[in-house]
Amino acid sequence: MIVLNGVSKSFDRGRTYAVRELSLHVEDGETLVFLGSSGCGKTTTLKMINRLIEPTSGKIEVDGKDVTLQDRVTLRRSIGYVFQGIGLFPHYRVAQNVEIVPKLLNWPAKVRRKRVHEVLDLVGLPFAEYGQRFPDELSGGQQQRIGVARALAADPKYLLMDEPFGALDAISRDSLQQELKSLTKRLGKTIVFVTHDIFEALALADRIAIFHAGRMQQIDTPQNVLSAPATPFVRELFEKPARQLAAYQESR
Amino acid sequence: MDLGWYESVVGWLEFASQRLPELWLRTGQHLVLTGISTGFAIAIGLPLGLIASQKQWLKAPLLGVIGVFQTVPSLAMLAILLTLVGKIGFMPAAIALTIYALLPIVRNTVTGIEGVPPDVVEASRGIGMTRLQQLRMVQLPLAMPVLIAGVRTAAVVGVGIATLSAFIGAGGLGQFINRGLALSNTKLILLGAIPAAVLAVIVDGVIAATVWGVQPTRQSDSHRYLSKLKPIALALPFLLAAVVLISALRDRSPAAGRGVHTIRIGSKNFSEQLILGQLMAQMIEAHTDLRVDRRFNLGGTMICHEALASGEIDLYAEYTGTGLVTVLKRPVTSAADTAFEIVSKDYREAFELEWLEPFGFNNTFALTVRKSDAEQNKWRKISDLKSTAETLRAGFTAEFSGRPDGYPGLREEYGFSFAEVHDLEPSLMYRAVAQREVDVICAFTTDGRIGAYELQPLIDDRQFFPPYYAAPVIRAGVLDDHPEVKDVLDRLAGVLNNETMQRLNYAVDENGRLPKNVAREFLIERELIVDE
Structure with missing residues (x-):
């Protein structure tokens, strides 16, 4: 379980807050989606969980342990991370990219190799065909599958995903979402997923946390968020796409 | 058909092929x-x-x-x-x-x-x-x-x-x-x-x-x-x-025998210095058991002097005026005997270096013009330039332009400046004046090209230029260990007057002969070494 308790973050010594007084928890095995527009504090919050950013105040616990008391490097190696810009290492082959975290953790070479095969099979890019390629020899969708494979390689309990499909076309995005959903349910991972895409949030989330201007507006299941929006911002957020769809159908 | 370029290329390749070991x-x-x-x-x-x-x-x-x-x-x-x-x-x-x-x-x-x-x-x-x-x-x-x-x-x-x-x-x-x-x-x-x-x-x-x-x-590489x-x-x-x-291994082998019984002779980077270096080297090789290491072509007075003072070389030929002004930073003196006395004494005290007997010639500066210009304008002495100096272009060595006994002092002594002053390599200076790219140069009185290029040195009527008598300068410690070196080098004392030095320089500068051979023939001619 990941627990955030009264977490705030200011980048300008308290003049303004990117995240303000945030408290929430992520249940084991659930997918929690942070939804909001850019600048709302969702990515900052995600990065505070593995200490890419340090909170100004408040406390974050992963598995009951205060993250600030843990070694940063060890903490990050124990949590899978999928990046917005994909961030594959261009000078490493696909297999080398995937085995990087097990390598940092000093797994024996044999175990590593076996794991690379497994994980590449999981994301549908078998080693035999893709293992020896370089990232720029793959399509955007394939690259992000490798990004997911890299995050899963050391079999972490937690997965942090920062708008991982944001740069992909709609069709690859849709299929990757479906795959991710079935994959993580099968593997029982606990996921924090950041997106600004409402449909992506609805498709993936067990629960959705809606952010606006550094504050969390509501956290609940997709059904409850839709049926009982807690603030005018949340209502507006979900009504807008519905209105757009209606307007489009009328115009035909 | 003009095969000039072809012949030059072949000529050069032949030249290069004869020097392959050194090139390597x-x-x-x-x-x-x-x-x-x-x-x-x-x-x-x-x-x-x-x-x-x-x-x-x-x-x-x-x-x-x-x-x-x-x-x-x-x-x-x-x-x-x-x-x-x-x-x-x-x-x-x-x-x-x-x-x-x-x-x-x-x-x-x-x-x-x-x-x-x-x-x-x-x-x-x-x-x-x-x-x-x-x-x-x-x-x-x-x-x-x-x-x-x-x-x-x-x-x-x-x-x-x-x-x-x-x-x-x-x-x-x-x-x-x-x-x-x-x-x-x-x-x-x-x-x-x-x-x-x-x-x-x-x-x-x-x-x-x-x-x-x-x-x-990469799989995507096109080739x-x-x-x-x-x-x-x-x-x-x-x-x-x-x-x-x-x-590098080849380089080492000839030097393997290098030890205490080697005299390292330096020289500056112009013909006269190479000839003097060869004269001293060949005399020592012929009349002593010492080996000679030739470390010629060092780039200028201060580099030679530093090398000598720090013991990197043992000996090189220096000029009294240069020692006085450039090394010791003493005021200019025009009396030959005084200059030699001062440098001998000060070098011994300051650097533990000994001046041996001079070779005889005085390689001082001479403001030099084209003979045709001199005749036309009736220039005989430096003072004659005064009225026209501001229309003349000068080509001087960088050293001459800078040192107090060069252009700066000259300007003060004679009271005129030239319109333009170009810094030129010593070897280019003579050609530059002959080809009318400049009008006045600071020739050396022993340079063979003065005659060959039909140039006219002007008389130093105010006796501004100090005497530049060349003599071997040697580390005192080397003389203590090998007193025979002094005896051998003293046999070169006074053997070269200005005309002789001009002739030897000309053989190298204009006839393209090697300093080694020019020096050898001179020594044989004067019966200082035996032709084997």
Whole structure:
């Protein structure tokens, strides 16, 4: 379980807050989606969980342990991370990219190799065909599958995903979402997923946390968020796409 | 059909082929010098660049300081290092080249590291790499192409600048250029310049090939079959290293017997000095058991003097006026006996150096014009120039333009200045006046070209120029160990008057004869050595 308790973050010594007084928890095995527009504090919050950013105040616990008391490097190696810009290492082959975290953790070479095969099979890019390629020899969708494979390689309990499909076309995005959903349910991972895409949030989330201007507006299941929006911002957020769809159908 | 160019090329190739052993040796020295200094520059510059890329506040001052080093002219840099290191030869040259190689390496390291995409750096942090792992596994490999480009720049520039190292006795291909300039011998100059240019291209190519060789083959490479050649590309640097090693070993063998019984003779880089150096060397070889190490063609008075004072050489021929003014910084004196007395005494006390008996001639400066101009304008003495000086163009050596007993003092003594003053190489000066590119030069009274080019030295009617009697200057310690050297060199006392020296200089400067042979024939002619 990941627990955030009264977490705030200011980048300008308290003049303004990117995240303000945030408290929430992520249940084991659930997918929690942070939804909001850019600048709302969702990515900052995600990065505070593995200490890419340090909170100004408040406390974050992963598995009951205060993250600030843990070694940063060890903490990050124990949590899978999928990046917005994909961030594959261009000078490493696909297999080398995937085995990087097990390598940092000093797994024996044999175990590593076996794991690379497994994980590449999981994301549908078998080693035999893709293992020896370089990232720029793959399509955007394939690259992000490798990004997911890299995050899963050391079999972490937690997965942090920062708008991982944001740069992909709609069709690859849709299929990757479906795959991710079935994959993580099968593997029982606990996921924090950041997106600004409402449909992506609805498709993936067990629960959705809606952010606006550094504050969390509501956290609940997709059904409850839709049926009982807690603030005018949340209502507006979900009504807008519905209105757009209606307007489009009328115009035909 | 005009086959002139064809004949010159064949002629030069023949010339070069006769000098293959030395060419081989000099190329090896050149490569060692460039290789070692580039290696040092990487060893120093890479860490500096990495630190600067991590600490923003350090970047600007560091690059600034290294940039300032870069602007120091090469010869000045060599002279400064000579003084600091107190040795001639390999060390100061290697240090100078290292300093020049630093800028491209440090700057490209910084640029390369900063050019790594930020999302890749963030990913390396986010998956749990330590700072050092980020640098080693991600930033450095991705910065490598830019970094290698810096190394290539450094190496190519290094090959070029290394040619100047011959001025301070570090050998290399510059030795040919230097000697060629001193002797006005274009073939010799090309023997240094062409291989140096070829070497620069080869070094650049070998680095490029090596980099290509270590790069992994990608499935998307359009010419994958070419990757079969990669082992060959990787063998190239080893081949180059083997060439260097073999030539270095060859270099060592003749010097193996070098020990205490060797006299190291220096010379400056012009014909007269080479002839005097050869005269002294051949006399010592003929009449003593000592070996002679010829360390000729050093780039100027201060370099010779520093080398002598620090014990890098044992002996060279200096001129009384130069010793007085350039080395001792004493006021000009026009009396020959006084000058010799002062330098003898002061050199002994200040440097433990002994002036031996002068050779006889007085190689002083003479303002010199074209004979036709002199006749037309009725110029006989320097004062005659006063009325027209402001329309005349002068071509002086850089040394003459700067020293108090040169142009600055002359201007004061005679009360006039020339319209233009150009700094010219000694060997180019005579041709420049003959071809009417300048009107007045500072000729040396022993120069054979005065007659050959129909020039007229003007009389120094105010006796401004100090006497420049040449004499061997030797370290006192060497005289104590080998008193026979003084006896042998004293036999050269007074044997060369101005006309004789002009004749010997002319044989080298204009007839293209080797100083070695000119000196030998003179010694035989005067029965100072026996023709075997």
